[in-house]
Amino acid sequence: MNQRIFLSPPHMSGHEMKYIQEAFDQNWVAPIGPNVDQFEKELAEYLGVRYVAALASGTAAIHLALINLGVGQDDEVLVTSLTFSASVNPIVYQKAIPVFIDSEEKTWNMCPVMLRKAIEDRLSKGKKPKAIIPVHLYGIVAEIDEILKIANEFEIPVIEDAAESLGSKFHNKQTGTFGDMGVFSFNGNKIITTSGGGALCSDNEQYIRNARFLATQARDNFPWYHHSHIGYNYRMSNVVAGIGRGQLSVLDERVLQRRKIFEFYKELFSQVQGISVSSEPENAFSNRWLSCILIHPEKTFGKTPAGLIEVLEKENIEARHIWKPMHTQPVFENYPAYMNGTSERIFEQGVCLPSGSAMTQKELARIEEVLRNYFNI
Ligand SMILES: *Cc1c(COP(=O)(O)O)cnc(C)c1O
Numbered sequence: 001m002n003q004r005i006f007l008s009p010p011h012m013s014g015h016e017m018k019y020i021q022e023a024f025d026q027n028w029v030a031p032i033g034p035n036v037d038q039f040e041k042e043l044a045e046y047l048g049v050r051y052v053a054a055l056a057s058g059t060a061a062i063h064l065a066l067i068n069l070g071v072g073q074d075d076e077v078l079v080t081s082l083t084f085s086a087s088v089n090p091i092v093y094q095k096a097i098p099v100f101i102d103s104e105e106k107t108w109n110m111c112p113v114m115l116r117k118a119i120e121d122r123l124s125k126g127k128k129p130k131a132i133i134p135v136h137l138y139g140i141v142a143e144i145d146e147i148l149k150i151a152n153e154f155e156i157p158v159i160e161d162a163a164e165s166l167g168s169k170f171h172n173k174q175t176g177t178f179g180d181m182g183v184f185s186f187n188g189n190k191i192i193t194t195s196g197g198g199a200l201c202s203d204n205e206q207y208i209r210n211a212r213f214l215a216t217q218a219r220d221n222f223p224w225y226h227h228s229h230i231g232y233n234y235r236m237s238n239v240v241a242g243i244g245r246g247q248l249s250v251l252d253e254r255v256l257q258r259r260k261i262f263e264f265y266k267e268l269f270s271q272v273q274g275i276s277v278s279s280e281p282e283n284a285f286s287n288r289w290l291s292c293i294l295i296h297p298e299k300t301f302g303k304t305p306a307g308l309i310e311v312l313e314k315e316n317i318e319a320r321h322i323w324k325p326m327h328t329q330p331v332f333e334n335y336p337a338y339m340n341g342t343s344e345r346i347f348e349q350g351v352c353l354p355s356g357s358a359m360t361q362k363e364l365a366r367i368e369e370v371l372r373n374y375f376n377i
Contacts, residue, residue: 002366005317008189008290011358013250019242031216033238039245040199046248047174049182049201051208054236054244055215058163058185058198062133063090064211064234065159065181065200071096071130076336078118078156079133080110080142081325082343086185087135087161088326099129100327100337107281108346109142110134112150118338119154132158136165136175137323138352139191139258139289140278144170144178159183163198166191167255167287181207191254191289191357192247194240255287257357262288264364265353272375274299292322294349303375305351311374317367322350 019035028034040052055061071077073095079088081100091098101118104111115132122129132151134142144160151158162168162176163185169175176182181204186197200211213219218231236244262277269275274296280286295303305321312319324347327337354367371377 002316005354005359005363005367006356007318007320007352007354009356009358010188010193010195011254011356013246015249016243016246019245020239023239023242028238031235031237033241035238035241035245036236039236039241039248042245042248043184043199044201046251047177047182047201049174049177050203051205052199052201053208053211053215054241055198055200055211056234056236057196058161058183058187059086059090060215060232060234061183061185061198061200061211062087062159062161063093063232064214065183065207066090066094066096066131067214068181068207068210069131069157069159075130076122076127077131077133078115078129079326080135080137080161081327081337081339082108082323082346083135083137083161083326084163084323085326085329085331086163087133088332091133096130098326098332098335100325100332100335100339102337102339103342103346104143105342106279107137107140107142108278108342109137109140110147111340111342112143112146114338114340115147116150118336119150119156121338123154128154129156132156133161134158134179135161135163136168138278138292139165139168139287141165141168141170141175141281141284141286143281144175148178157181163190164289165287167251169285170281171283172285176201180204186244186247191258191287192244192251194236194244194247197236197240197244199236254357258288258291258355259286261355261357261359261364262291265291265293268368268371268377269293271377272300274303275375288355290352290355292350292352294346295351296349300375305349308351308374312367312370315366315370317354317370319354320352322347322352
């Protein structure tokens, strides 16, 4: 059997062990230390943002962002429906109410028209949403300027979920730096990884200071352990931050590698009727974290995402369905949702193809052969 081609496996640079060794040599094997401080500094520089808190996960970052905004019981938070569940779970941790917003055609991300409709409807019901969480799904930049315009008009803060879009830019400005706070993930499948980890960024020092405080069990400044807030154990380990420093040094290279893989698919599928790839919005630069396609059933004569995933799996190649919209998930289906049908259609037609930056020409050729056979290219 051929070796498995994974969807998006970790891709080490060779620089990681140096920082890990330093952590061991100095005995900073703890959720505090020089790698954590340096990783925060280097990430802030890369992003062009003033403050970063290195955390245990992207989910923790979203949770702390919501706490920073005072989101609590029965508060409403507007969030993209077409996303990973981690964008939504922290809203429920706070006993708040997720209100789902559908996608728009071009970027697959939060639809500004539906966002405005939702805000006006919630206001008419006497509830002002406490936050908006747009997501840059698969690294594709959302209509962030439109979303910010609406957020400013109604004075609702924005938490940008950039977990999948590290390195993506709009008008040359990094995603995650447009909202009041931005969230990143360094899970094993993301464009760079620390094995598991996340970060919260902001130009507002108070938000980041408070995130660090809450992430280390909310210890007040007393000679003994003294607590006036409920804390969390959400800080990034100094060992893990060492991996992050090594990975960050090759991030731009990883973005270019992923973009090349996307170009490979785009070129191949330009020869097939009924397959479309997601486009890059004007003035946006995508990290192309995952390359995704839509299969239009009426133009491809019975080809389906499930069919394609199955033939790839037979050759030991991993592909996946697009995220199943959150408003259709059993845990979330009773929450309010403002829908136009787009996210459900993208789910029905969408496939994520192998996109790992370490893929070899030989592996790409294996994928190409399956795709050519399945689609008669
Ligand atoms: C991965 C991801 C997260 C969560 O990050 P973790 O580090 O896995 O907790 C949040 N939102 C989106 C869109 C993601 O893809």
